[in-house]
Amino acid sequence: DTAVSQTPKYLVTQMGNDKSIKCEQNLGHDTMYWYKQDSKKFLKIMFSYNNKELIINETVPNRFSPKSPDKAHLNLHINSLELGDSAVYFCASSQFGGNRINIQYFGAGTRLSVL
C-alpha cells in the first residue's frame, strides 16, 4: 500500500486552464504539505495543513487553493494556469505533537506541464 499517493502522476494542460491535483495519505498523520520543485530542482514548501487547518502559506499566488476535506486528504487546485506553474508538485505528510520528531513522508510527485 502506498503511504502517500498523488494523482495524477502527469498533467499536461494549456495556459489559462484550471486543474486539480489530489493527495491522500494512509499513515494516520494529522499534517499534510504541498511542495513545488521547479526546473532548477529547488524544492520549496507551498502549504501545510494540520487537522484541516491551514498553518503554512508561503507567499503562493492566490490562484493556488489547497483544500483539506479531512486529515487524510489535501488537494491542490490551480486556477488560470501559467507557464511558470510548470513544475513537479510533491505532497507530504507527518505526525505532529509536542517534541515529536517531524518526519515527513513524500508522494511520488505530479509533473505539471503548462503549454
Next chain:
Amino acid sequence: DAKTTQPPSMDCAEGRAANLPCNHSTISGNEYVYWYRQIHSQGPQYIIHGLKNNETNEMASLIITEDRKSSTLILPHATLRDTAVYYCIVRVAGGTGTASKLTFGTGTRLQVTL
C-alpha cells in the same frame, strides 16, 4: 532554521562507503540534523536524524561533531541504487506552524559508479 552547506557533487565506487559532509555552523541547541535523499524522478525520502549523539539505522549512520557545527552521513556500502541528491536539513523537533516545514537547500548529488 540554520543554513547548511554541502558539496554540490560527490562520486563513490559501488561497495565502498559514501561519506557526505554537511556544515551547519549556526545550528541552535534545540535544532536537529535531518537527512533526506531524492532519487531521480521520486519524492524525497527520509534517511536519518540526530541531535548530538551519533545515530545508526538500517539505511545509514550519522556522525555529528562535538560542537554540532558539522555532520557526516555515511552510507556504509553504497550501491547504484543510492545514486541520488542528498539533503542535509536542520530544524527544531516538532514545532508548530512555519517551524514544521522542511527547508531544502541544493544538496549533494551522489553518483555511485561500478
